Amino acid sequence: MAEARERHGWKWLLCTPALIVLVAAASGPLMIVVAYSFLTPGNMGGVEWDFTLEAWFRVFFRRDIFDPDAITLNQAHLGVFGRSVLLSLQTTLLCAVLGFPTAWFIATRPPSSRTLWLFLITIPFWTNLLIRTFAIQEVIRNNGTINAVLTGLGVIDSPLQMMYTDFAILLGMAYVFLPLMVLPLYAAMDKLDFRLVEAGYDLYASRVQVLWHVILPLVKPGFIAGSILVFIPSIGAYVTPRVLGGGRTMMLGNLIALQFGQGRNWPLGAALAMLMLIIVVGALIFYLRWANREEARNV
């Protein structure tokens, strides 16, 4: 017994290199970001080691630049947060709506061809994100594929303005993140016991009822995992909004980049980055608690 425990203890040691890398590479930089958010901006970038809460204050409030005594909520920053969160939620929803039928289609193929379909889903990952984004640009720009076809068919006279709109951003985001929704959904459906679906039909459930009361609850873990996987990278998305949205409005990622670049205010950038982390962790906790409660109710 003791021997077994000892052996077990030794095995645990095998994890330590990985743990050290994870701790050092994840929490080390994070600590630096936290520390920087409480410092004073240095000359031309960098920080001075003087403690201040100014950066955190500036995240939420602003002194009017033309009247320093007037303190108001920082609507510019809050507007950017709001837009980023909204866009991420829309992306997640759109991916769920598009991903569910796709995953269902794959899960209901014969096992031999499923591999092929899954393989096809992962193909976009082979190409760099930036290149895929520019590819979408070619399709939807004013003299791009869609407009050329529509004009050629005589459906429209002048090109539709699709580039540089919110539609373009959403399209690009959904395209980029869709596989992250399909794969966990497929994983959940793969384990689905189809006898339960048959049982539902045997008990005279309609198609909608089977979908709503049998299938959806069973694949919910897939939805949750997929939503988390899509939501988190969406909130920090930088390239897609910039290229397809034309940079007319900022996302959280762009706002943070501005502070580290031309804004030369690293503490404010660090505080904004921390806030983004807080939003993500908050969303995660919300999802997990909600999932647990649902599970407890079902049991």
Add this chain to the structure above:
Amino acid sequence: MKRTIALGAAALLASTSLASAQEVLNLYNWGNYTSPELLERFTEETGIEVTVTDFDSNDTALARIRQGGHGFDIVVPSDSYIQTWIEEELFQPLDPEIVTDRDNIAPQWRDVDFDPGREYTVPWAWGTTGVIVDTSVYSGDINTAEVILDPPSELAGRINVIPEMSDVMALAIYYHGGERCTDDMDLLRQVRDTLMEAKPDWLALDYGAVDSYAAGDFAAGIYWNGASMRVRLQNDDFAYGYPQTGYPIWMDNAAVLADAENPENAMRFINFIIQPENAALISNFARYANGISGSEEFMDEEMRDAPEIVVPDELVEAGRFGQACPQEVNDIHTQIWTELLQ
């Protein structure tokens, strides 16, 4: 398997020892800015192999060099940042024994404010930020920032502005008659209001837009002169304008880093790029002027008298060198910029 790894390791060792036997130079420069022909010619003449690493902004370059351990010999920052580099002692003075031809620098660039007497730097390339207009869409005067900041109806909704805070702020401040780093709050308020009113007429704030202009996505914009020239070469309806109220001039300058590992090679490279026939290679590649006297005759014909490169006499005076504004002023600019893009 083991043998493969051992062989691989041996090959790796062999290649590194070969590389160290050869003379090298590490250049840290803006992306897509270094003529491969220039490097080939330098290697032919000197036997020194040059490795180029890209940076994408002055801030990135400064942050990376400040940290140390970078391994670079030469860096090419813009004029407005040079003083910071010099003050922080990140450069070493040019060695007059090796850099013998500083007289090749054109007179107006020889004694500049950011590096009096050219003690540390030599010109790499210089250019202007102005406006570009599709003259088939709008035929009025284009030597004004008004086409962007208070656009005529033909151009409204088809404008692209480069997402460079410093360039856009500078044009707007000059438009209202201010100095680059003014702390005149009334004037800055007007600047903000002008930008806020103009923005609904802007379609995008996009960098890599040469083909988007040429293809007709945009009809006007704030743009750099070299890029505007590339647009015109694709679509000759486009013309470049120099706003009379003032437009930014910038110059990127090569300097040897204080902690360069190959300082002698670096000095030789500095002297190499200020030879007219070599400086012309920089211009032919990047499509910007270079500030070296006599380089024109080695330039591509289409560049020699291009209206984007040769500033019209009556508009030379309106060009102004940028400067990095003090942190308080820069903070105000950032806030206006954030408000503009919220």
